[in-house]
Amino acid sequence: MAPLTRRQCLAGLAVTSLGLRGDPAHAARPPRIACLEWTSAEMVISLGIGPVAVADTKGxxxxxxxxxxPAFCLDLGSRGEPNLELLLELNPDLITGAYGYGLDEAPFKRIAPLHTVPxxxxxxxxxxxxxxxxxxxxAQLGREAxxxxxxxxxxxxxxxxxxxxSGRTEQPLAVISMFDDRHVRVYGKGSLxxxxxxxxxxTNAWTAPTKSWGFSMVGIEQLVAIGxxxxxSLDPIPPHVKIRIDQSSLWANLPCxxxxxxxxxxxxxxxxxxxxAARFATLLARA
Known part of the structure; x- marks a missing residue:
């Protein structure tokens, strides 16, 4: 089956136009929500509502x-510069975002109410x-239960x-994300x-100071501190980085x-x- 075009998606979404709680005619229907970034998108989906659009769906x-x-979710463009034209076309009931992206809220508030997750x-x-x-x-979505x-x-x-x-002797661990073959993001105090x-x-083996977002950006050689x-290591690791890491003597000689x-x-x-949080705990148990 051929993929749906943007016009077909918009038409289908228009047919199922939905309202927020407070509109008795649509009380049983989920609202049309557009998400400017991934944290609020995760939350919306976790509450059983499929957003009509999310910024950077591939990401x-x-x-x-x-x-x-959801399969019908449209791509709003980059998280740093969401597509205002598409947002206007979608006419969402609610737009969601999260603290820290530096977006001017005014243009979004002119389109729909804006809920920001701090x-x-x-x-x-x-x-x-x-x-x-x-x-x-x-509470805002009528999804208290x-x-x-x-x-x-x-x-x-x-x-x-x-x-x-419980009852097992677990050695300390450190959690990282890799973005290049010389630096890693290490999660510590202040992180989820x-x-x-x-x-x-x-026990987190990484005890060094962290940024306000709960991580340190360090050279790979500093991982010697965790013994x-x-x-x-969290996926995804960019393929070219994986190749270089596999060939790196610096990496190979880390004690861990x-x-x-x-x-x-x-x-x-x-x-x-x-x-x-639940996904992290579950995947740790399998690691």
Whole structure:
């Protein structure tokens, strides 16, 4: 079957035009939501609503992966410069975004109400903030029950994984993302991953200072500081970087690499919400 054109998608979305809670005629129908970035998109999908459009859908599928975007979801262009013309055509009931992207809110507010998720604003630990923001978004969308269920299911998933680790001697671990063959992003204090590690009673081998978003950007040689700790590397790793890493003597001589303690796990959005937290715990248990 040939893929749908943008015009066909827009026409189909128009036929199923939906309203937010407060419109009795559409109370049972989910709203039409456009997401300017991936954190709020993950949250919306986790509450059982498929967004009509998300910025950089390919990036979402590569870097976030789960929960999956619906097939009908359109691409809004880059997260730094979403397509205003397409947003106008879509006429969404709600636009969602997240703190930290530096976008001027005014043009979006002229199209539809704007809901901003203030993750990593320094007011709360990321996991606790994810719980609170999930409840807030659920209340706005008339999905309070779904939001509370997500909060409870995420806590239950983490508790289940914690029980799997209980009684086992787990060596410290560090979590990284690779972007080139000389530098890595290492997640530590202030990150969602650190909050999950704490709930799993696991020790983060990376104790160096982090940025406000909960990571350090360091040269690969600085990973010598974690010794033979387990190293958890997040996909995706760009193919050309993987080739260079495999050929790098600097990488090969790291104690954790020489000890065979490197594991690669599927993508998890480090700046995500509860779905990312549960996904991280689950994938760690399999690593």
């Amino acid at each position: 979402y599928r590569d870097w976030v992966a789960g929960p999956a975007l 993750f990593y604003d320094g007011s709360e630990a990321p996991y606790r903030q994810a719980e609170n923001e999930t409840r807030k978004l659920g 779904e939001a509370q269920r997500l909060v409870q299911e995420t806590a239950a998933t983490i508790a289940h994984v914690n029980a799997q680790f 991953f650190q909050d999950v590690l704490d709930r799993l009673s696991l 033979e700790a387990r190293l958890i 690499v020489k000890a065979g303690n490197v594991r690669t796990i599927p993508p998890i959005w480090p700046f995500g919400g509860l779905a990312a």
